[in-house]
Amino acid sequence: MLTIGQLAAYAGVTVRAVRHYHQIGLLPEPERDASGYRSYGAQAAVLLIKIRTLAEAGVPLGRIAWMLDADEPAFAEAIEGIDAHLRAEIDRLEGSRKQVAQLSAGNSLVLPPQVVAYIDRLREIGVSERMLAGERDGWILVSARWPDKVVEWIPDKFAQLEDPRVVRLYQVLSALTETEGTDDPLVMEAVDLLVELACIRDRSSTTPRTSRTRCRTRCSTILPTPSTTGPSGCAT
Amino acid sequence: MLTIGQLAAYAGVTVRAVRHYHQIGLLPEPERDASGYRSYGAQAAVLLIKIRTLAEAGVPLGRIAWMLDADEPAFAEAIEGIDAHLRAEIDRLEGSRKQVAQLSAGNSLVLPPQVVAYIDRLREIGVSERMLAGERDGWILVSARWPDKVVEWIPDKFAQLEDPRVVRLYQVLSALTETEGTDDPLVMEAVDLLVELACIRDRSSTTPRTSRTRCRTRCSTILPTPSTTGPSGCAT
DNA sequence: GCTTGACCCTGACGCAGCGTCAAGCCTCGA
DNA sequence: TCGAGGCTTGACGCTGCGTCAGGGTCAAGC
Numbered sequence: 001m002l003t004i005g006q007l008a009a010y011a012g013v014t015v016r017a018v019r020h021y022h023q024i025g026l027l028p029e030p031e032r033d034a035s036g037y038r039s040y041g042a043q044a045a046v047l048l049i050k051i052r053t054l055a056e057a058g059v060p061l062g063r064i065a066w067m068l069d070a071d072e073p074a075f076a077e078a079i080e081g082i083d084a085h086l087r088a089e090i091d092r093l094e095g096s097r098k099q100v101a102q103l104s105a106g107n108s109l110v111l112p113p114q115v116v117a118y119i120d121r122l123r124e125i126g127v128s129e130r131m132l133a134g135e136r137d138g139w140i141l142v143s144a145r146w147p148d149k150v151v152e153w154i155p156d157k158f159a160q161l162e163d164p165r166v167v168r169l170y171q172v173l174s175a176l177t178e179t180e181g182t183d184d185p186l187v188m189e190a191v192d193l194l195v196e197l198a199c200i201r202d203r204s205s206t207t208p209r210t211s212r213t214r215c216r217t218r219c220s221t222i223l224p225t226p227s228t229t230g231p232s233g234c235a236t
Numbered sequence: 237m238l239t240i241g242q243l244a245a246y247a248g249v250t251v252r253a254v255r256h257y258h259q260i261g262l263l264p265e266p267e268r269d270a271s272g273y274r275s276y277g278a279q280a281a282v283l284l285i286k287i288r289t290l291a292e293a294g295v296p297l298g299r300i301a302w303m304l305d306a307d308e309p310a311f312a313e314a315i316e317g318i319d320a321h322l323r324a325e326i327d328r329l330e331g332s333r334k335q336v337a338q339l340s341a342g343n344s345l346v347l348p349p350q351v352v353a354y355i356d357r358l359r360e361i362g363v364s365e366r367m368l369a370g371e372r373d374g375w376i377l378v379s380a381r382w383p384d385k386v387v388e389w390i391p392d393k394f395a396q397l398e399d400p401r402v403v404r405l406y407q408v409l410s411a412l413t414e415t416e417g418t419d420d421p422l423v424m425e426a427v428d429l430l431v432e433l434a435c436i437r438d439r440s441s442t443t444p445r446t447s448r449t450r451c452r453t454r455c456s457t458i459l460p461t462p463s464t465t466g467p468s469g470c471a472t
Numbered sequence: 473g474c475t476t477g478a479c480c481c482t483g484a485c486g487c488a489g490c491g492t493c494a495a496g497c498c499t500c501g502a
Numbered sequence: 503t504c505g506a507g508g509c510t511t512g513a514c515g516c517t518g519c520g521t522c523a524g525g526g527t528c529a530a531g532c
Contacts, residue, residue: 002380005508010380015509020490035498037509042373045380049346053339057332061489079340086333090326096293097322103289104315110285137278144238144246144281241479251480256519271527273480297518 001033002040011048018048026051026065057082058089108136114154115139121158125167128174169193237269238276247284254284262287262301293318294325344372350390351375357394361403364410405429 008015021027027047033039047068054064059082067078102109111119119135127135143150160166172190179186244251257263263284269275283304290300295318303314338345347355355371363371379386396402408426415422 002377003509006380010376010383014490016490016492019511024489035509037498042376045376046344046346049344050339053332053335053345055489056328057336076340079336082336083333086329086336090329092292093322093326093329096289097319099289100293100315100318100322103286104312108282108285109289110282140246140278140281141238144242147246239480250519252519252521255482260518271480273527291518 002045004038004040007040007045007048010045011052013048013052021048021051021061024061024065026061026068054082057086111136111139111143112150114151115143118154118157121161122170125161125170126174127170128178130177131170131174134177163197165193165197169197238281240274240276243276243281243284246281247288249284249288257284257287257297260297260301262297262304290318293322347372347375347379348386350387351379354390354393357397358406361397361406362410363406364414366413367406367410370413399433401429401433405433 002010004015004018008018011018018027022029027044030038030040030044050068051061051064054067055061059067063078067075070078099109119132119139122135123132139150169190172186172193176186176190238246240251240254244254247254254263258265263280266274266276266280286304287297287300290303291297295303299314303311306314335345355368355375358371359368375386405426408422408429412422412426
């Protein structure tokens with residue numbers, strides 16, 4: 001006969017675990033010897049190893065108890081379920097490995113790939129990292145609120161970049177975020193471009209250059225949320 | 237700005253988890269709006285997704301906190317550790333799948349393969365399942381107490397089976413466990429064989445047949461633990 | 473204006489599966 | 503015979519949230 005320590009060592013579990021199994025009724029309490037020590041036979045070892053095997057496979061102890069007094073077909077079915085669960089878990093961990101690798105690669109995993117592609121496109125155009133960060137933050141907020149809309153919008157955003165004036169606007173705004181001064185001639189150019197693009201949208205896309213002063217007053221009302229420049233506004 | 241529900245949904249975690257991360261200081265508490273609701277920005281989403289990614293990889297939250305304010309090389313090293321851990325975990329689960337499959341195959345996984353081979357050999361010889369069960373139980377107890385000795389003993393046990401009288405003894409005892417009666421002629425044969433084999437061991441292996449009566453008295457003292465028949469005694 | 477349902481808030485307890493003391497008795501090898 | 507190590511019960515601790523209680527808030531429809 002075996003003591004609890006011998007049993008536990010043989011089954012590859014801790015003494016504490018065995019006692020826990022007793023407590024919850026998973027493993028029946030054995031006879032005690034004269035001094036009150038638990039005294040185990042071979043059946044207990046067989047049972048305990050079964051329990052350990054299932055527990056290591058992630059089966060909750062309650063379910064193990066259920067399995068142990070289930071009939072043969074039910075047991076086999078349970079085993080099938082456990083195997084499926086193990087396979088799923090392995091797949092999940094494989095996925096997790098990839099995610100974690102992305103994380104260390106500096107990729108933030110935070111945006112859908114289409115948006116990432118769009119931001120990469122902006123980077124190619126020459127947009128500053130500061131402004132890109134703003135873009136990204138804006139897209140995150142937008143994606144969080146309208147997850148499925150974003151995928152629809154991105155093609156339009158790509159299309160806008162076909163217009164060289166939009167590209168130029170991004171470049172100018174980008175340059176502005178890099179420099180400290182505000183009375184730069186770039187500011188004028190930016191305003192011009194904004195006005196022009198805003199007016200196009202307003203008047204159904206067919207209005208040539210308007211006088212600077214007239215449009216500036218109109219555009220000042222538009223500036224707070226210039227939807228042409230992306231979700232984050234101007235990222236100032 | 238996002239509410240806690242929007243943030244949680246975007247990051248793929250529960251609201252409760254986000255609050256928990258606040259509680260333990262893993263995610264900083266954001267500003268509140270007029271009504272006391274938490275109001276999150278994009279940075280929080282980035283951070284939360286980082287946290288979720290690591291948490292799903294099995295990294296304890298305390299360690300995640302540590303990682304989040306570690307420098308670049310330390311972070312990279314931690315990621316390497318996490319990946320190693322994930323690989324190990326995947327391997328463990330693969331192993332677990334095999335073990336569980338064994339379990340459903342009826343294999344009890346409880347004995348070292350050498351012992352299993354020995355018991356299979358006994359089965360070939362024609363030993364009854366009842367007696368095999370006894371053998372197995374005995375070996376389990378022995379293996380539990382002297383795990384490394386067992387591997388040494390098994391070759392001897394195999395060698396004993398070379399002797400046709402030992403084989404016959406097993407068969408006879410086996411037949412006895414199957415039948416109910418005790419005054420069977422098989423009993424006499426079993427005793428004869430036991431006596432003979434026991435005497436051989438006693439007198440250094442060179443004593444011919446002794447008279448039945450003389451040996452029987454001697455053997456009766458040996459019967460309780462006849463070491464020739466395996467660890468479980470006679471498995472009565 | 474009022475209701476309704478979906479959110480949000482804090483605070484607290486609960487859960488698995490043991491680890492880890494504490495404080496005392498038992499066993500075994502030297 | 504003695505000291506180290508093993509056994510006993512009992513109890514609290516840990517992680518990572520789930521879940522309930524008992525409220526306030528917001529947006530929409532009637």
